[in-house]
Amino acid sequence: MRKFTEATAILKKELGDNAVRTDTEACFAASFDNTKLSFLPEAVIFPKDESDLASALRLANKNGVPVTVRGAGTGTTGASAPVCGGWVISLAHWTELKIDADAGIAIVQPGVITQKINDEAAKYGLFYPPDPASVKHCTIGGNIATNAGGLHAAKYGVTRDYVLALEGFLPTGEKVRWGAPVKKYVSGYNLRDLWIGSEGMLGVITRATLRLIPKPEAKHTFLCAFSDDETALLAAQDLIKSRIVPSVCEFLDTLSVSCAQRYSEKCFFKKKSAVLLVEVDGDALSVPAQAERVRSWASSRATDFRETAEAEEAECLWEVRRICSQSMFLIADSKLNEDIAVPAQNFVPLLKTLRKITEETGLATPVFGHAADGNLHVHVMFNRNETREREAAQTAIRRVMESVVALDGVITGEHGIGLAKSPFLEIQHSSDEIFAMLAVKKALDPNNILGRGKMFSPFNVWDYVPVNVKLPWDKKKA
Numbered sequence: 001m002r003k004f005t006e007a008t009a010i011l012k013k014e015l016g017d018n019a020v021r022t023d024t025e026a027c028f029a030a031s032f033d034n035t036k037l038s039f040l041p042e043a044v045i046f047p048k049d050e051s052d053l054a055s056a057l058r059l060a061n062k063n064g065v066p067v068t069v070r071g072a073g074t075g076t077t078g079a080s081a082p083v084c085g086g087w088v089i090s091l092a093h094w095t096e097l098k099i100d101a102d103a104g105i106a107i108v109q110p111g112v113i114t115q116k117i118n119d120e121a122a123k124y125g126l127f128y129p130p131d132p133a134s135v136k137h138c139t140i141g142g143n144i145a146t147n148a149g150g151l152h153a154a155k156y157g158v159t160r161d162y163v164l165a166l167e168g169f170l171p172t173g174e175k176v177r178w179g180a181p182v183k184k185y186v187s188g189y190n191l192r193d194l195w196i197g198s199e200g201m202l203g204v205i206t207r208a209t210l211r212l213i214p215k216p217e218a219k220h221t222f223l224c225a226f227s228d229d230e231t232a233l234l235a236a237q238d239l240i241k242s243r244i245v246p247s248v249c250e251f252l253d254t255l256s257v258s259c260a261q262r263y264s265e266k267c268f269f270k271k272k273s274a275v276l277l278v279e280v281d282g283d284a285l286s287v288p289a290q291a292e293r294v295r296s297w298a299s300s301r302a303t304d305f306r307e308t309a310e311a312e313e314a315e316c317l318w319e320v321r322r323i324c325s326q327s328m329f330l331i332a333d334s335k336l337n338e339d340i341a342v343p344a345q346n347f348v349p350l351l352k353t354l355r356k357i358t359e360e361t362g363l364a365t366p367v368f369g370h371a372a373d374g375n376l377h378v379h380v381m382f383n384r385n386e387t388r389e390r391e392a393a394q395t396a397i398r399r400v401m402e403s404v405v406a407l408d409g410v411i412t413g414e415h416g417i418g419l420a421k422s423p424f425l426e427i428q429h430s431s432d433e434i435f436a437m438l439a440v441k442k443a444l445d446p447n448n449i450l451g452r453g454k455m456f457s458p459f460n461v462w463d464y465v466p467v468n469v470k471l472p473w474d475k476k477k478a
């Protein structure tokens, strides 16, 4: 620890007091992400340029200081929380953004808020599709490091599908550039794609070149009710099998819908229902034809549905989806929130397992998420001060993860491993696979500087009490 403090003093001298903050306010603000698990760093570094960043990385290597790279801290796994202390490098103030409309690309620094890319692209009739639900708060650096998905991934894919080139620094402080602003790239090992989704553990991203596509001219939104969860999931499968490609296909189980109704004091549908929120988009000519096909599917499968082509009305249809996550706190004060993905044909077996877990543990397991790409947000609700519930939640979540892998799925579809999912890595991967990952980590980061304590060291989130802070994306708690 003394060594860290000495290294911090050297860095402060080199970069200046403004770039190296050790005050409580800065350290606390950089100590947690959306999990609200807080670990205080020794210092928060705000590099003014690449030279500052390289100096910090080199000094960290020399002194063995753990470094955590940070965007906006909206991550839901603790990946940007400095669990081993050391330095947090914050790049949220690196916000240069340039659209090259002729080339159909955006060149961005990592601190650009993702929504801003889309707002700027739209001025040229262009579109950057990856849109995590946190799009108004999260940074593109964080999105690339987690390979963030979003509500439109069903049709448009995830962050990886739009990254053409990356610039940045190896953990040891050398500048590198992977990829180029071209669509085809097979020169050498593809370390660009290795960085994408590597959770800030293999390098620091300082610039990205992103592919933009033409902005869809129109869209049509449907909110469809189904008698029960299974019927809704089977209907989603049929929609996809019928070769309709919705831009959005969100599932909410009956429990999620009833929580949202109680929370908003609105009645989305008269009868108790599971819900599918479906959207189609494209050019103005094709959307009515796509909508007609969805209408015919909804007429034959749903007990009730509402639809609109108007943006303002569509917002009303979206409300149930936007509030369902927060409304779950009506059931219990805490949740283990997973983002598993299973093949569509295994939705129903997964649902049955969850219902069995609820029967056995007495804990509610509401589910909502991206039905078209199999990425479902599974929750285990529990009251933190009830020892029985807390222990039952741990057992339940392990069983969820084991079932997901047995059903050919993955333990995380978009959030990543970080701290929260580290106990389950060995359920997903064989020891040979983990060995290969560790070999890559050691080759690029021989002193284990970046993201120390994450991913490969099992961490029991439930043993830690989150800090009581309200974040900008927190809505009021019911």
Ligand SMILES: Cc1cc2nc3c(=O)[nH]c(=O)nc-3n(C[C@H](O)[C@H](O)[C@H](O)COP(=O)(O)OP(=O)(O)OC[C@H]3O[C@@H](n4cnc5c(N)ncnc54)[C@H](O)[C@@H]3O)c2cc1C
Binding pocket: 033, 034, 068, 069, 070, 071, 072, 073, 074, 075, 076, 079, 080, 091, 110, 131, 132, 133, 134, 137, 138, 139, 140, 141, 142, 143, 144, 145, 146, 147, 148, 149, 150, 151, 199, 200, 201, 203, 204, 205, 206, 414, 415, 473
């Ligand atoms: C309300 C809400 C809704 C969400 N919805 C979604 C969703 O729909 N889809 C989804 O995928 N996620 C979602 N998330 C999770 C989160 O928003 C994403 O993981 C996002 O990509 C994190 O971005 P950030 O800027 O907040 O990164 P942070 O949380 O600060 O960091 C996340 C990871 O990225 C690394 N990192 C950050 N910047 C860099 C950089 N420049 N170089 C290298 N590594 C870096 C960090 O070290 C860390 O490992 C949601 C979160 C919230 C709070």
